[in-house]
Amino acid sequence: MKIQQIRNATIILELGPYRILVDPMLARKGALPPLRILSARQRNPVVELPDSTGDALEGVTHCLITHCQKGHFDHLDRAAKHWLRERQTPVICTPRDASHLAERGLNVQSLPDDHEQPSPFLGGVIRTVGCTHGKGLVGKLMEHGVGYLIEIPNEPSLYLAGDTLLTATVRAFVLRHQPMVSVVPAGGARFDIGDEIIMGVDEVLEFMRLSRGRVIANHLEAISHCPITRAELAAAAIGAGVAHRLFIPADGQTLAMND
Numbered sequence: 001m002k003i004q005q006i007r008n009a010t011i012i013l014e015l016g017p018y019r020i021l022v023d024p025m026l027a028r029k030g031a032l033p034p035l036r037i038l039s040a041r042q043r044n045p046v047v048e049l050p051d052s053t054g055d056a057l058e059g060v061t062h063c064l065i066t067h068c069q070k071g072h073f074d075h076l077d078r079a080a081k082h083w084l085r086e087r088q089t090p091v092i093c094t095p096r097d098a099s100h101l102a103e104r105g106l107n108v109q110s111l112p113d114d115h116e117q118p119s120p121f122l123g124g125v126i127r128t129v130g131c132t133h134g135k136g137l138v139g140k141l142m143e144h145g146v147g148y149l150i151e152i153p154n155e156p157s158l159y160l161a162g163d164t165l166l167t168a169t170v171r172a173f174v175l176r177h178q179p180m181v182s183v184v185p186a187g188g189a190r191f192d193i194g195d196e197i198i199m200g201v202d203e204v205l206e207f208m209r210l211s212r213g214r215v216i217a218n219h220l221e222a223i224s225h226c227p228i229t230r231a232e233l234a235a236a237a238i239g240a241g242v243a244h245r246l247f248i249p250a251d252g253q254t255l256a257m258n259d
Helices: 053-058 078-087 095-102 136-141 168-177 201-210 230-240
Strands: 002-007 010-015 018-022 062-064 090-093 107-110 119-121 124-130 146-151 158-160 181-185 214-218 254-256
Touching: 002 053, 002 214, 090 095, 095 107, 124 168, 146 168, 158 168, 168 201, 181 201, 201 214, 201 230
Parallel strands: 018 062, 062 090, 090 107, 158 181, 181 214
Antiparallel strands: 002 010, 002 254, 010 018, 119 124, 124 146, 146 158
């Protein structure tokens, strides 16, 4: 298994002969609107795609979407829709997103609407895990989406947490399945009002105490409402004694997770 960090939540998974593009945001720097109005009014994304992106995208065989409605352009933006539509790349998603994406001309392959029940996936199985993308009033306005657990023969089990806080559901799931590799959102995103809507430093460290596997942190330094930096998270991991299991890739970096 190889995992290439592209930018924000966008990664490419290499699983045997398959290359799976996850939550693509392919816009140029500053092409998308700000996500905070009262402070740090900065257009998104705040960094360009890495130079290696074009070559990395050439080999993509499938796309996987965790959520994409209610303005979540940081998981599927207009540039990514155009790219997927032109190539008719199979787009795997939940039933909730399937009709939304099909209306936009994408080649949709919907998963069953049943959390925890495994479905066939590229020679293995995939199952969804509920996300909580914010609480209180902000949470009521958000699109909560799902995470995915992917289990392919001869590959480490992989948990893509999606955009979520560290909820009781996520805790129980990790304790029960103990994925060998997890990819978690770590940017501590928040709007002008309300609390964090994805994991921040403290919840990432707590996640690592629950999980015995390796953890990859993303959703960092690419979107204006994510204040956590790579350096801040790395320092906290050292202080907590978990830095040997926490990977914080730079944009464009590829991690080999079979070692």
